Amino acid sequence: MKNYSRQREEIIKVVKDSYNHPTAEDIYIIVKAKNSSVSRSTVYRNLGVLVDNKIINKISMQVGPDRYDYKREIHNHAVCTKCGKVFDFEYHFNYDDIQKEVKSQTGIEISNNGIALEGICDSCKNNI
Amino acid sequence: MKNYSRQREEIIKVVKDSYNHPTAEDIYIIVKAKNSSVSRSTVYRNLGVLVDNKIINKISMQVGPDRYDYKREIHNHAVCTKCGKVFDFEYHFNYDDIQKEVKSQTGIEISNNGIALEGICDSCKNNI
DNA sequence: TCTAAAATTAGGATTAATTCCTATTTTGTT
DNA sequence: AACAAAATAGGAATTAATCCTAATTTTAGA
Numbered sequence: 001m002k003n004y005s006r007q008r009e010e011i012i013k014v015v016k017d018s019y020n021h022p023t024a025e026d027i028y029i030i031v032k033a034k035n036s037s038v039s040r041s042t043v044y045r046n047l048g049v050l051v052d053n054k055i056i057n058k059i060s061m062q063v064g065p066d067r068y069d070y071k072r073e074i075h076n077h078a079v080c081t082k083c084g085k086v087f088d089f090e091y092h093f094n095y096d097d098i099q100k101e102v103k104s105q106t107g108i109e110i111s112n113n114g115i116a117l118e119g120i121c122d123s124c125k126n127n128i
Numbered sequence: 129m130k131n132y133s134r135q136r137e138e139i140i141k142v143v144k145d146s147y148n149h150p151t152a153e154d155i156y157i158i159v160k161a162k163n164s165s166v167s168r169s170t171v172y173r174n175l176g177v178l179v180d181n182k183i184i185n186k187i188s189m190q191v192g193p194d195r196y197d198y199k200r201e202i203h204n205h206a207v208c209t210k211c212g213k214v215f216d217f218e219y220h221f222n223y224d225d226i227q228k229e230v231k232s233q234t235g236i237e238i239s240n241n242g243i244a245l246e247g248i249c250d251s252c253k254n255n256i
Numbered sequence: 257t258c259t260a261a262a263a264t265t266a267g268g269a270t271t272a273a274t275t276c277c278t279a280t281t282t283t284g285t286t
Numbered sequence: 287a288a289c290a291a292a293a294t295a296g297g298a299a300t301t302a303a304t305c306c307t308a309a310t311t312t313t314a315g316a
Contacts, residue, residue, distance in 0.1 A: 003263045003312050024303080039266040044303065046264095062188045065302055078236040087234035091226060098219060098245070106215035107250035108206040115243055117226070122235035131283050131292050152274080167295040172274065174293095193273060 021067040021086040077116040082124035149195040149214040205244040210252035
């Protein structure tokens with residue numbers, strides 16, 4: 001994130017305006033459509049940079065490509081392992097305590113902002 | 129899981145005896161080494177079947193291939209997003225309440241047994 | 257403003273992990 | 287034993303993501 005670039009600016013804006021946890025490909029399509037010539041590799045590279053800089057979140061799941069989420073107030077995700085749809089949910093986790101506990105037990109400095117769980121959503125259960 | 133097969137039996141045993149969250153490839157190597165001719169696709173297919181039947185867990189993360197874990201008493205995972213190492217940790221989450229809450233807010237029936245968090249481990253932080 | 261170094265990009269090739277395909281073999285049932 | 291259903295082997299194909307290199311853009315400094 002040393003130098004400004006129009007492409008990165010666009011990518012940030014697209015993620016910020018998306019509330020449906022888009023994939024890298026989704027983002028690529030949208031940025032591309034907005035005129036701005038951009039390459040797939042630029043999208044992937046910048047998403048990585050933005051995750052590293054804690055501007056966006058990356059959600060990896062048991063099914064399908066990774067999803068991205070602009071970092072706002074803390075919230076949690078529930079992902080359907082059949083269709084890949086991502087839902088937000090609220091729950092009062094004691095994030096600070098969890099973080100402290102994980103650090104002391106494993107040495108890992110947690111970067112999640114929120115917790116992700118997986119399961120089967122209603123429509124998939126009724127195999128629609 | 130309708131019919132018995134020697135290969136599936138072996139795969140279950142390998143996952144059960146592994147306490148280091150092996151990848152599909154790890155499992156394939158071990159089963160193969162144990163004599164038993166087995167193909168990679170058989171390993172992948174059976175791991176899927178075993179996950180569906182809730183005999184094993186699948187851990188997907190931001191980095192590297194999926195990991196598998198034999199389902200025992202409930203516990204949580206902390207994954208390093210740099211090196212991919214998976215650590216266990218204990219934390220008293222109110223799983224029942226979380227499950228109920230997620231179900232009512234999103235319709236998702238959670239299948240996780242335990243919660244997975246991500247971050248950077250000690251050795252990666254000191255970029256060893 | 258001009259220039260050089262550093263950062264970033266485009267575009268395509270490559271890789272890694274997983275899924276898919278089909279002929280063959282094994283298993284459970286009568 | 288015979289038949290149908292389930293599972294396997296082996297390799298091809300697909301998907302998502304990463305990597306590579308030459309060209310372009312940005313920034314900082316003279």
